[in-house]
Amino acid sequence: MLLNIPQIIIEASELVAAFLFLFGLKRMSSPVTASSGITVAGIGMLVAVLAAFLYIPEVSSSAQPHLAVNIALALIALGLGAGIAWWSGKKVAMTAMPEMVALYNGMGGGAAGAIAAVELFGHGDRGVIPLIVTVLGALIGAVSLSGSLIAWAKLSGIIKKTLRITGQQAFNALVMLITIVLGGYIVTVAHGGDALPQLSLHAAIALFFCFALFFGVLMTLPIGGADMPVVISIYNAFTGLAVGLEGYVLQNPALMVAGMVVGAAGLLLTLLMAKAMNRSVSNVLFSNFGATGDQKEGDIKGSLKPVEASDAGIAMRYASTVIIVPGYGLAVAQAQQKLFEFVKLLQAAGVQVRFAIHPVAGRMPGHMDVLLAEAGVPYDLIFQLEDINEDFASTDVALVIGANDVVNPAARTDKSSPIYGMPILNVDMAHQVYVVKRGEGKGYAGIVNTLFYADNCEMVYGDAQAVLVKMIEAVRSLAGAKH
């Protein structure tokens, strides 16, 4: 066949899809164009999926008799997978977003792994390099699948305990080693080498996947809840990489480009996140956090000063500038709407109100921004750490709600503190600080927060939602008394 029309159409539409993905992602880099970006990328996806069906007349002769069944299966799988995921994606609460992303991500990894499995089972020798790439993609995809599932289970609270066994790292390395040896064995046998009588090629492939999945579980289990965002980001990059590798094997440009872009983007995002948490990526993956929390209690000067919510609310009403630092505690209390209501009251009274978001506020980077956006807070009131940190010194009131470690001045001053060096929001420099907190507990890192004992800091104890209701009432009654 000299001129293969369907083939040309398929390849052209895949290139178009790849281009639309890049264009879509680029548009997502600004809040103004972001929502059109996802639409563009969505169109790209539709084009690529439809083009894949043009491939039907081209299937190999051995698959010809199964074609009708295969098409039916493909349609069922598409409808079922897309339907369920679409429904759950529309329904999920914004606070549960991280685990949802982890779940979808695991599905992608699983799909990449499954493609590799089909390639390995179905086709014989394709040369050493494609074989190695297939096996590598299978390994990464499988690890990403089981790892993401564990991450999902941990984030949604199904698994609460952080499992650590002694000699874990050696054990993990052993499992990894076995997996790699099996992978090497598969490549050798599939490339025409003799299989050992005890281990057929198919058994080796099955074993290989079992070990790869097992490794993903082992790798994720010991990682604590606070580090999960970084882990999800890594698996996101992993899945991208696996997809890219399988794209290379299938010689599919859309898969290759999309996979590699996500792989690189995910890696960069992971590094950004790790930097914001003051941890290296290897530190997150291979070490246990929180073991060095011994701080001398005697170092802390001052005392905790509780204050009534209504008094704090009125004080903010008469301030001229207020910066609000929300943390995950706010989202747990589902108090974003109330907070915005309070902010609108303050604004109506002529107070300049801004939000300061730490890069790791919430449970994944930018998570807090999404939660605030859900409550209707305009994004131009929201400022990132580096843009607003210098303004704290000239701010009347800083209101900290449900955040702890990210405002702990110990990160700046106390070299022995485990969070020393982590970029923090300098709320302690504001003239007055109010901290809304449920109790006197410690944050994720398990460290005493010296901010709470500072002279300019007062504590408002209580559930964020209840506290905000009191603040709103106080400011309202004030306005009512005046008129």
Added chain:
Amino acid sequence: MLAAFTGWVIIGRVPAILHTPLMSGSNFVHGIVVVGGLFALLNASTITEQIIGFLAVLLGAGNAAGGYAVTERMLRMFKASGNKDTSSK
């Protein structure tokens, strides 16, 4: 390589405020794996291949559709203070 570099450049400029949608957006983009799954399934000639291929398409479709749904939902919530749209709560 070029694609990897492009990805790096694109993400490097995204403000932190959009990191969550971006993560789920890129998560959606690798849902393209569903196309690879389709190729594998259409070419399947044994029961094993059919089962695994079916799984690949199922998971890939879930990745793509779910990723799109959550990303779109998140991005639609971002609004400037200029236009007060009350349709979303």
